Amino acid sequence: TNEAGYTFPITNTSYQVSNRVNVYIMPGYAIDANKLGYLKLGYSTQTLKYQQNPDPVSGLATGFSNTASLDGFLVGFGYKQMIAEGLYGFAEANYITYAKTTLNGSSQTTLFNQNINFSSSPSASSYNFLFGLGYRF
Numbered sequence: 001t002n003e004a005g006y007t008f009p010i011t012n013t014s015y016q017v018s019n020r021v022n023v024y025i026m027p028g029y030a031i032d033a034n035k036l037g038y039l040k041l042g043y044s045t046q047t048l049k050y051q052q053n054p055d056p057v058s059g060l061a062t063g064f065s066n067t068a069s070l071d072g073f074l075v076g077f078g079y080k081q082m083i084a085e086g087l088y089g090f091a092e093a094n095y096i097t098y099a100k101t102t103l104n105g106s107s108q109t110t111l112f113n114q115n116i117n118f119s120s121s122p123s124a125s126s127y128n129f130l131f132g133l134g135y136r137f
Helices: none
Strands: 013-025 028-032 035-052 064-084 087-098 103-108 115-120 125-135
Touching: 013 064, 035 087, 035 103, 064 103, 064 125
Parallel strands: none
Antiparallel strands: 013 035, 028 035, 035 064, 064 087, 087 125, 103 115
């Protein structure tokens, strides 16, 4: 909304996540010689890019982008089982949540020939489920 009270219907926006890095500890419990249950506890960081493209429908003549680094924590659990000599299968579930950040930007409008300031406060979280095979040397 600008100073005159006009609300701009914002379209043509996107968020992009990149450069995610996770560091964690993985304490486990040996159920028996061939089975392992474990927890994952850790820290995660990622880059979040907000992109507002020009949009003639809403009157935005110029676009902008802004990038922020988000920090958060990771929790997960998993199970590994030996299948054959050195070969094991595993299943794992993880949840990552990040602290909120505010991304700001400015765009020129064709409707009022003035700058419009934008602010976005996205929340980011991630779930992932892994299933696979591994080999122990």
